[in-house]
Amino acid sequence: EYSTKTIFGNICRGLFEKDKIVFSTLLAFSVLRHAGKISPIEWNLLIRGAGVCDRTKQAQNPMPQRISERSWDLLCALEEMKAFNGLCNSIKNEWKAWNTWMIHSNPNRKHLPAPFHVTVSAFGNILLVKALRDDKVVLVTNTFVHDMFGNTLADPPATSMDDVYTDLDNATPCIFILSKGSDPSGMLFKLAKTHNYSDRLHLVSLGQGQGPTARALVEKACISGDWVCLQNCMLAKSFMPDLEALVFELSENREKNHADFRLFLTSSPASYFPVSILQNGVKMTNEAPKGIRANMTRAYANLVKAEDLESNAKPEAYQRLLSGLCFFHANILERRKFGPLGWNIRYAFDESDLETSMAILRRFLNEQDQVPWDALRFVTGHICYGGRVTDDFDRRTLLCILGIYFNTDVLAKDGTGDYKDYAFSESGIYRPASIGNLDSHLEYFKSLPVVDEPEIFGMHENADITFNRAESTALSATILHLQPRETSEGTGKSSYELVTELITEIESKTPDLLNDEEAGEFTFIVNEQSGLLTSLDTVLKQEMVKFNRLVNRIKTSLTDLRKAINGIIVMSSDLDQMYTAFLINELPQIWNKVSFASLKTLGSWVKDVVLRVDFMRTWLRDGLPSCFPLPVFFFPQGFMTGTLQTYARKYQVAIDTLQFEFNALSDQIPEHGPDDGVYISGLFMEGARWDFEKRQVCD
Template identity: 45%
Template sequence: MIGQDLEDKILRLLRECEGNILDDEQLIATLNNSKLTSAAIQGRVREAEETERSINEARESYRPAATRASILYFVIADLALVSPMYQFSLAYFSRLFKTCVESSEQSEDVPTRLQILNDYTTDFVFRSVSRALFEEHKGLFSFLLAASIARHPSAGEVSEAEWAFFLRGPPAAAAGNASGIATPAARRPAWVGEVAWRALCYLEGAVAALRGLTAGVAAGPDAADWQAWHESDEPHLRPLPGAWEASLPASSFPRLLLLRALREEKLSFGCTQYAAARLGASFTEPAPWTLEEVFGDTSCKTPIIFILSTGADPTAALQRFGDRKGWPMGSRLHLISLGQGQGPLAESIVKHAAGVGDWVCLQNCHLAESWMTRLEEKVDELGREGSGTHPDFRLWLTSMPSPVFPVAVLQNGVELTNEPPRGVKANLARTYNDFSQEVLDSCPAKPMEWRRLLYSLSFFHAVVQERRKFGPLGWNIRYEFNASDLDCSAATLRMFLDQQGPIPWEALEYVVGQINYGGRVTDDLDRRCLASVLRRYISPRAAEADGFLLALPGGDYTVAPGGAALEAVREHVRALPRLHAERRDA
């Protein structure tokens, strides 16, 4: 702009000049000024170019963080192929990544900062996304994260051939020379199947880390150990024979390929071990979420979506949370069960609540298929600038997995799965994660007995839910026990302890076993079994002293100390064995 003005002025002076140009002092001064300005501009251009190079170099040094973020995004974007309810938009992921950049520990050293940022981002994204996944898919998600990071060219730890073998096994032409891989000289041992031997032959030629594998398995000094490893109940936990253990640690992908070739039925457990070794144990045991921590990620423009499963009902937990936050049900928390003809009523209540800052929970959205388009429009209206939505307003939605649920609502909301956790440990962790210290202190008449029996009752609740996965061996009929059964039973237990002198054990067993839980049971033998199981946990021995043994296989399953605070009880639950349930599943 300055150069253009000078050029125009010089041209004007030249046009108006009369006589000798050298006698025009104004023109000479303007030309000198133009020369100085040009030199200054050139200097500034060089400075700008140098600054741009410095900025680009600084930006380039942080490319590994951008690479890790892109890996994470494409993994969670592909989760939509697993379930139509797993929808995460780029805008949602960008918010997560921005939070990670701002919240992670700072460091002047770039390599240190990159390591901190990558670790923090991976962990934060995993925790944020896994709370929206069902239990059966959390292990898949953690493994995909670990494998995708290892497969990326920046790591180069997993080749395309290795990944193809993991997904599809050896190619059909891998036997003999048809694939370009010579058949090993060693003969197949009797304990190795033909298909498994063909897979080992292919791996030996395709994976450098497995050179010499077939000779060692067939006739090497460790041949007997290989057979013992192959025939063990838990090969994924057992060390590999000889020097192979050192060369193929738990974080090695070829070790996983070896398990796939010889013991494919244990591959899911091997994937869990691989994810734990690569990313950390926290990626295989995600901590249960609480509404308190989730609430901080929400806003009046962000719906909270509970993805339901059979036997799970978040209503009681939402009601308790509303009471703690000052939004009691009926006055400031409004529940509407959607169905035929409920759409207009729901829309009017949402409109009113959005103006005054109340909460609205629309239940069973999957049953109102015809109203889902209007729900999408309503959520879009609430999220617009200038919509006048009260900052305290929250919209809670519950739905079973359904392809009719609006994708835009899922992508713009905070998703939470609500299902009975898998395993006694996870079930107890979820129960005590929902409790507060006030719950443990709510029975002043018999505080020690209350805390012990509450833990024992929670353990009973976990056991009756876990028995369902064993089919007819657990219950003749699959019953949908849920959190409301535990809440009612805990309220009954508290009432009997507060209002009675000696604990009325027979009445307590009858109300809990025959009414609260037994009201769902229709088979006589199941009712008898339920009463027998309950009698072990609701008994004088469980109430009178710490350390009562709740399960026979080991001393780890004991009642938490009666004097323990809430965090101590949670720590007691975290110390319970995790692999016990896996071994039963195997």
């Protein structure tokens, strides 16, 4: 236990928060797997899913609107294990009980419907969560690790610079691994001050031409015993071989160099950073805090001095607007975790933006008799922060958010002279800081929730589902890629046998090539006047070329992989990567290069290919379908342009004068297509839904 805890702590200080969760999960699961408490079948279902399934042999999905095909595949695979016997029938017959379990905020703390609350283990519960509530996988995994191992593995220990310093010597460098919005300089200055090295700490920011300066500084400090920090190593790619040699010399000259010499390096993750330095150095991550509360506390601790709150010409207005500005900064940083729901582009807002905005706020309040609201919003929104924003919709979002924190209501007073009750969110939890000293402000920030609800960002609570689902997917994908090749499903089969079976299964499902000779009487009709095919027939021809190239690639690579396994041909790098991808149920890169864009696993992707080719074959044989599923196309833009061109040729108008009009119909597919335009299906909404009765977008 001691060795596990020590190794875990030492490794975690060099990992980012997201990677600490992966590492603790892997470590905990590895211990349980070696103890025989997690079977190989259970483990494979967790990290790989059900794989390619024959759905004709499955029980019917009782709730297709709530349980996806992929989830039902996993549930059917679980039912084959003794602990889950009768699972599918139970879900069908006792849906109300299962629905109650599914909607619980933490399904791991809610009893499963009988008899599975007795037969299913804690790890089996994670499998059910993966199938029915995949957005909660990270939560229940952390809960599982905490229940099995306590805080030892569930909560990575906090690491201080003093802890890191004890592991350093004159030959062992400290590498700060940077992330966006982070700067370890403050920690380093504080450490230097503690050891009376404030005047003996030398910093060099690497870049073009700074290599010789850095080397000379390190060589001089080795003699004098000073400390050296080489910043932003990722910007000096050409200097990396010299840096590797420099660190190697430190190890060679350990006895000659001054005992008090220390070397610090800062770098963002880069593929060309020398591995030997990482292996022989002490690594420490430095990343921006997560959550509104942590961001507020950090901003005030790093940028606000106690005397600043009272020295302003308008101290009360400054204190309230300063807290609003810091809330705004924290808000736009935390919105990034929601991906495209937060920002269309992930912007690198950092502490320098906030520091500049604070200086402008201070100056405006000191120099103006009244608060210049328009000037404040313009300079802060359009210049300080807006200078980074390149998307028009993102800029509009930024200014709308700023308007919540910079407006007259923040400083509005009632008849008694007290400030009116104003909040930055509907819940009323987040408010401007009360008038007082710095300690009272920090005390208020510590009372804020550790985990922020989506409402502070102006989002529906379902936004958290999207974020949590992405986190769960990333966790599973990372664990899957870290698995060794030697694997089995508990059946005693070797990896070669498993891949060979999968090859046979995919070969049996792979569709035939699309051939012009299959064309029906209503397809590829040439216009007598123009001598050209119709625009949509041209689109079909283009799609057939792409699908035939993909099907050809699938067939030839499967044949080659089988021959390589049997030793008939050499296993190339592409075939080796394909072999590994098959073991982890992932789309091989050799297929992905000629495939349509997809995030599906291998099993789901194969089914998708079959469905797409079947649609194209039906179109080829029977003529234009009444409704086109938009996702089936390799190039949907080409189909949309072909639709415009069809109308333009029919009515003899210029295509560049046309634009689409949209009309949402019922969810029933019509029997016949429209006279002009096309019916399409297969569109999806994220963060909203379509109300068929009101015929509008709703939350």
